[in-house]
Amino acid sequence: MKSKSLVSIDQCSKEDILRILDNAKKFEANPNRKVLEGKVAATLFFEPSTRTRLSFETAVNRLGGRVIGFSDASTTSSSKGETLKDTILMVSNYVDLIIMRHYLEGAARYASEVTDVPIINAGDGANQHPSQTMLDLYSIQKTQGRLTDLTITMVGDLKYGRTVHSLIVGMSHFNPTFNFVAPNELRMPDEQKNFCDQRGIKYKEYTEFTEEIINQTDILYMTRVQRERFTDLEEYERVKNVYILRNDMLRHSRENLRILHPLPRVNEIAYDVDDNPKAYYIQQARNGLFARQAIICEVLNITIDN
Amino acid sequence: MSNEKKKELQVAALENGTAIDHIPPSQLFKVAQLLGLEEMDNTITIGNNLHSNKMGSKGMIKIADKFFDDEEINRIALVAPNVVLNIIRDYEVVEKKTVTLPDELIGLVKCNNPKCITNNEPMPTRFDVIDKEKGTIKCHYCERKINKEDIVIL
Numbered sequence: 001m002k003s004k005s006l007v008s009i010d011q012c013s014k015e016d017i018l019r020i021l022d023n024a025k026k027f028e029a030n031p032n033r034k035v036l037e038g039k040v041a042a043t044l045f046f047e048p049s050t051r052t053r054l055s056f057e058t059a060v061n062r063l064g065g066r067v068i069g070f071s072d073a074s075t076t077s078s079s080k081g082e083t084l085k086d087t088i089l090m091v092s093n094y095v096d097l098i099i100m101r102h103y104l105e106g107a108a109r110y111a112s113e114v115t116d117v118p119i120i121n122a123g124d125g126a127n128q129h130p131s132q133t134m135l136d137l138y139s140i141q142k143t144q145g146r147l148t149d150l151t152i153t154m155v156g157d158l159k160y161g162r163t164v165h166s167l168i169v170g171m172s173h174f175n176p177t178f179n180f181v182a183p184n185e186l187r188m189p190d191e192q193k194n195f196c197d198q199r200g201i202k203y204k205e206y207t208e209f210t211e212e213i214i215n216q217t218d219i220l221y222m223t224r225v226q227r228e229r230f231t232d233l234e235e236y237e238r239v240k241n242v243y244i245l246r247n248d249m250l251r252h253s254r255e256n257l258r259i260l261h262p263l264p265r266v267n268e269i270a271y272d273v274d275d276n277p278k279a280y281y282i283q284q285a286r287n288g289l290f291a292r293q294a295i296i297c298e299v300l301n302i303t304i305d306n
Numbered sequence: 307m308s309n310e311k312k313k314e315l316q317v318a319a320l321e322n323g324t325a326i327d328h329i330p331p332s333q334l335f336k337v338a339q340l341l342g343l344e345e346m347d348n349t350i351t352i353g354n355n356l357h358s359n360k361m362g363s364k365g366m367i368k369i370a371d372k373f374f375d376d377e378e379i380n381r382i383a384l385v386a387p388n389v390v391l392n393i394i395r396d397y398e399v400v401e402k403k404t405v406t407l408p409d410e411l412i413g414l415v416k417c418n419n420p421k422c423i424t425n426n427e428p429m430p431t432r433f434d435v436i437d438k439e440k441g442t443i444k445c446h447y448c449e450r451k452i453n454k455e456d457i458v459i460l
Contacts, residue, residue, distance in 0.1 A: 083428060085429070105421050106446075110427065124423075191451065
């Protein structure tokens with residue numbers, strides 16, 4: 001990687017991604033490796049996110065490091081008006097690594113510019129969340145045995161969903177074919193489609209979520225359609241039940257199909273899908289631990305033995 | 307050549323200084339503001355809606371005894387990318403400069419995203435110019451794209 005911080009997935013080359021995924025695999029085989037012995041990591045969560053924080057803190061602990069930090073900015077001096085820069089510089093005095101989540105977009109990049117301590121972006125507003133992308137890629141590689149030449153169908157909120165945008169960037173090195181399934185109000189923005197065009201990535205857009213599309217898919221990436229995204233609530237009521245995956249829709253799907261979801265889900269995956277062996281969203285979250293262990297080692301330049 | 311002379315004479319001739327030509331009329335006062343003309347003591351002539359063969363009508367600013375450095379010029383490129391700067395010495399145009407957007411704009415433009423870190427922290431903004439022709443810029447921090455018509459100068 002160009003910088004030792006991980007702020008955005010687009011700073012990772014194909015080789016970076018493959019190396020990190022390779023290390024994630026090693027951590028899955030053996031998660032307890034004391035490579036962070038004597039090191040301290042800070043988890044600075046200016047915005048609460050229990051799932052992501054616990055996953056990162058478990059990663060540090062399993063690597064033998066120690067964790068300081070906060071899970072809610074209201075108890076810190078940033079609530080007294082301290083600038084982000086001062087908070088980052090203060091914490092930099094103490095730790096070897098900063099893992100941060102912030103409600104403001106661009107916060108992680110700015111933090112990486114004011115300190116020499118590596119920063120891992122654990123989400124900056126609606127902008128970037130690279131460890132989510134890395135665990136998505138790991139889940140895809142693990143369930144398909146490869147990353148190349150796969151058909152990935154993305155369903156739901158493709159306009160505001162940062163996970164789908166980052167996944168397009170992450171997958172762009174591996175000759176994917178995309179199906180974008182979304183209501184008109186939430187369709188994939190031109191920026192992402194232009195990105196695909198420039199790289200010769202094939203994609204098709206649909207407004208209807210049909211079995212026919214599912215049957216040509218290797219990875220079905222479901223996302224939540226959020227009520228607050230709609231200006232017209234009638235439109236929301238109309239579409240909210242259109243993009244729901246039900247077990248019977250998987251009847252003729254490919255054997256290797258796996259269903260991913262960044263979670264939390266609301267109603268977009270019916271509960272009868274959970275028992276289908278093709279449902280993978282819970283294991284996907286577990287993969288986050290291994291992906292995050294690998295990311296931590298990457299930014300700290302730690303090589304992992306087999 | 308003689309045509310050009312006549313056009314130049316639509317506003318008073320300049321002995322030494324800079325004549326900024328081909329300013330879109332709608333952008334003239336923005337250009338004046340960006341260059342900080344109201345702070346200057348130099349002799350300044352401003353003409354607007356002048357006839358132009360190239361663009362129908364145009365604005366022009368002549369500033370006596372003033373030669374701009376590149377950073378000042380970059381500011382103009384934000385609102386009027388096709389202007390021509392005529393550097394004039396002893397009534398002669400000794401150099402014609404076109405302005406182009408730089409690759410990066412630091413501390414010049416406000417980010418339109420209220421949730422951007424730059425609007426919440428005492429720090430300079432930073433934008434990458436991603437399309438010089440269209441004038442599209444992208445915030446280095448929150449990655450929001452801003453089209454030329456939505457650019458707000460700090």
